[in-house]
Amino acid sequence: MTAPTITAPTHRDPVSLRAIDTDLHHRITDWRAIAPFVPEGLRNRVARSGGPPMARHAYRPLGVSDPDAVAAAGDPARTKEAYLDPHGVDLAILTGTLTNLSVQPNVDIAAGLARGVNDWTLETWVRPFDCYKGSILVAPQDPVQAVEEIDRLGSDPGMVQVLIGSASEAPLGRRVYHPIYDACVRHNLPLALHIGGEGAGMSPAATAVGHPTTTFEWYGALPQSYMAHLMSMVTEGVFERFPTLKVVLYEGGIFWLPHVMWRFDKNWKAQRAETPWVKERPSAYILRHVHSTTYPLEAPPNSDALEQVLEMVEAHRTLLFAGNFPDWDFGDPFAMLDGIPDELRRPILVDSALAVYGERLLAPNR
Amino acid sequence: MTAPTITAPTHRDPVSLRAIDTDLHHRITDWRAIAPFVPEGLRNRVARSGGPPMARHAYRPLGVSDPDAVAAAGDPARTKEAYLDPHGVDLAILTGTLTNLSVQPNVDIAAGLARGVNDWTLETWVRPFDCYKGSILVAPQDPVQAVEEIDRLGSDPGMVQVLIGSASEAPLGRRVYHPIYDACVRHNLPLALHIGGEGAGMSPAATAVGHPTTTFEWYGALPQSYMAHLMSMVTEGVFERFPTLKVVLYEGGIFWLPHVMWRFDKNWKAQRAETPWVKERPSAYILRHVHSTTYPLEAPPNSDALEQVLEMVEAHRTLLFAGNFPDWDFGDPFAMLDGIPDELRRPILVDSALAVYGERLLAPNR
Secondary structure, three states, rough: OOOOOOOOOOOOOHHHHOOOOEEEOOOOOHHHOOOOHOHHHHHHHHHHOOOOOOOOOOOOOOOOOOOHHHHHHOOOOHHHHHHHHHOOOEEEEOOOOOOOOHHHOOOHHHHHHHHHHHHHHHHHHOOOOEEEEEEEOOOOOOHHHHHHHHHHOOOOEEEEEEEEEEOOOOOOOOOOHHHHHHHHOOOOOEEEOOOOOOOOOOOOOOEOOOOOOOOHHHHHHHHHHHHHHHHHHHOOHHHHHOOOOOOEEEOOOOOOOHHHHHHHHHHHHHHHHOOOOOOOOHHHHHHHEEEEOOOOOOOOOOHHHHHHHHHHHHHHHHHHHOOOOOOOOOOOOOOHHOOOOOOHHHHHHHHHHHHHHHHHOOOOHH | OOOOOOOOOOOOOOOHHHOHHHHHHHHOHHHOOOOHHHHHHHHHHOHHHHOOOOOOOOOOOOOOOOHHHHHHHHOOHHHHHHHHHHHHHHHEEEEOOOOOOOHHOOHHHHHHHHHHHHHHHHHHHHOOOOOOEEEEEOOOOOHHHHHHHHHHHHOOOOOEEEEEEEOOOOOOHHHHHHHHHHHHHHHHOOEEEEEEEEOOOOOOEEEEEEEOOOOOHHHHHOHHHHHHHHHHHHHOHHHHHOOOEEEEEEEOOOHHHHHHHHHHHHHHHHHHHHHHOOOOHHHHHHHHHEEEOOOOOOOOOOHOOOOOOOOHHHHHEEEEEOOOOOOOOOOOOHHHHHOOOHHEEEHHHHHHHHHHHHHHHOOOOO
């Protein structure tokens, strides 16, 4: 469990960075481009129109994404030209679109796709462009293969985190997932979760009380996955066992964190007899280990409420900028920072991402 | 859909009231006492040691409730003596312990039990004691029988609300449940939800990502049911269709409301095309229709955070006192008010309950 030494020279001066986007959804425009990267037996199933067989849910995106932006997101040079350069984004972490990989019943297809997409991302986006960093996508439903994939790519300076969809058959604190966290800390990689596959494949209904009917209802409820996962991780002692594990939560907002932290703190006083390994207040683990992202933030009716909650969640060190390109249904991600106090802008746009991802973020990609 | 006229003379001066407890868990000590009140064919199944056949989950209470208090909660005179009188509680709304009735697969047993427990509550607690008011417990999984029960008891001055467990096979905004809400507003009765049955019987796993392992984890996650139900009710247009419906949420805290309201507001701007009947911002419906209760409130590390969230949720008119007798795992419910600003005490303890429940709360019980 020693952190890897990245021997490549640091080539960026952090002071010069203007913005680090932690959530850029690069797209697979044509699955035939992925086929060469997946195991041979899977190639014919991947190289079909529409891509590989994958369980999907019926909640489709509603917002009208800009078709030019969507097209650009399939090409690294065009994305740089259309988004990064005009917006002053110096570095972007690629998160792709496979948020429902985590609930595919065929774990071998899931693991093969993860491997293929990771190599394709490295080859076509990360190696040729120093402005991009990759995520090691894994399918947690087979922890053994997930660990193999993290070990395979965990020392690559082009990869800066492990990424899994938050949609899940079981809460992520369960002990069966701990080898994944062990691999994350062994390679000094944060674990990022992304909502989106809830209700598909092996996942239960997208809420604790059954299936939402509309995208509007479904999308609104998604942060409940994060709540349940965090409670599970705290309860099962993940942060006691892996004290250096960092967690990044995409697209879930921040206003629920005080509820989870402080309901849980109150319960802990009465109920911790059952989980004696949970030695600290739950809020202490959450504030120390969990990072949130800006797209989309909740929209309170006044900036007082926003500033108050930013303080409750210690946003000056826990909140990271997320651009969510090319899906800007909720507006420009930079405009979303407008209500945020000036002194938080630099931490959100640059400093906290550097603290979370470390020097790997600044290293060359090859 | 006209409100009922309660002809019994108002016999209490609201000014004299010191505290109204909206959540007193009176207990069934011996199911044989219920047997005479259930339909004849169900009596032999109810009058067994341990009570009727009911699906249960494995999350058992952890806290050590005071055995004297638990015993007292089975008897109206002893409850008055042990709890109401020494604490200055003038009125208490009885909520029982059958929070998992809502997920029993046999809907006829569920409806029969609801009817029996309601009549037993009226006969043994409410009629003889003016300090108690009852809840019309119904099993929402059979809306037709639920409506019949509301119509049967909806004009009784001893009954002040309709009560259902929040554990549910489906989100409560679904149109199949709308006749229940129609019956609530027809009788001018608030709809109260109580957590506790999540994970039992017909309910999905207690979180959107599967089964929690411990009581600590399970109990912490329960407000997610409320979040999903509220989103469903807003999305399906419940509050447009039933503009006088009031909802009371027990034991779920309040710190999650700003998240639900304002994530949902933000999404509404982008996603409402799918639900054109949702004419207002979701937060407007939630603030107008939803009431929360004090036991247990989240435990923030400082009173600033509590005061800020109390203001965000407009607690001066939306928050009701709940005593949760006899289960005080999280401490004395009056001590829980200590961090609350003085000017909110009277609204929480008396005025808001009067506003929610109306003059029925002050009427004699027979």
